[in-house]
Amino acid sequence: MSARIVPLGLEGFEQLPKHARRCVFWEVDPQTIPADEHLSDPEFEKEAWLSMVMLEWGSCGHIAVPHGEAADGEAPPCTGYALYAPPYAVPRAQRFPTGPVSADAVLLTSMGVEPGQPEGLAEDLIVAVVTAAKRRGVRALEAFGRTAAATEIDPAGLTDADADAVLALGDCAFGHCMIGAEFLIGVGFTVVSPHPYFPRLRLELDRELGWKAEVEAALERLLDSARLEQPVGAAMAGATAGDRGTVRGE
The missing domain is CATH 1.20.5 (Single alpha-helices involved in coiled-coils or other helix-helix interfaces)
Incomplete structure (x- = not known):
């Protein structure tokens, strides 16, 4: 692998890809934003959320960065990331019909890999998250996955509960702000709360x-x-x- 994976610190916020810096799908409850208003500065909201979680709980993410530094001496942009947090710190998690997240679990909220990266980088990010979580005594990771069928649904046809859960917020939508359920199953997660579109999955950390x-x-x-x-x-x-x-x- 041509990248190294390191914990995300607040100083590394600027290294995140643009969408990851602006995405507040998980971090802001859409019901708190009036329908006729929008977030004026989602990047500020995301940084404030990261700062709050890191202050109260500790590092809540990992990023993949190229070895060495950029030519201008600045920190290189990350090529992949994974974010997670205790469920009480994730407002959107309270909306899902397949919740709540188990009391002994940390919620894996979002992850992404930039185009053109080596195969397996997403899996390596999961391994880094698992390793860090086990060191902190976390018993399990959970995530709300997005099934393949979810990409074909008409949001207008969702039940009220489902629609509330995945209400779009700015340029954040479930189609690209949720992790694919098939990927999660492929790296060892199992479905603990089934749903045709948004199942909740769990990975026990007492095993490799x-x-x-x-x-x-x-x-x-x-x-x-x-x-x-x-x-x-x-x-x-x-x-x-x-x-x-x-x-x-x-």
Whole structure:
């Protein structure tokens, strides 16, 4: 991987992609914004939210950044990010019909990877989040996923509860501000509250990520096999060429 993943500090806010800096889908309750008004400065709202969570709870995100620094000496923009927080700090989470988030879980709210990045970066971000959460004694991660069917629905046809949950806020909408349910299932989450469009999923942290452990174990076995095959082959060739007489003499 050509990037390193580090915890997000408030000083790293400017490194986030533009949409991530302006996205307040999870951080602001849309019902608190009058229908005839809009957020004048969503970037300020997002930074204020991050500051509040970091002050009260600690780091609430990870970012992927290229190795080294930009040519001008400034911090390079991140190529991927993942944000999470205790559910009480996420106003939108209270709106979902598949809630509430479990009391022992931290909510994975959003993540993104910039175009052209190496395959597997999103998975590596999840691993970083899991590692950090386990160190803090968190028992599980949960997330509200977006199913493939959700991309085809007409918002006007949603139930009142569903519509309240995913009400658009500025340029924030569930179509690109929620994590795909299929991705979450692929990295080990399981559905704990089913829904045709917005299921709630959970990843227990008292076990390793199975897919990651299996892949790493398989690679290690291949490397071990490669290391062993060469010496064994050379030893057998040596025995054939000149060691047989010594064996017979013994």
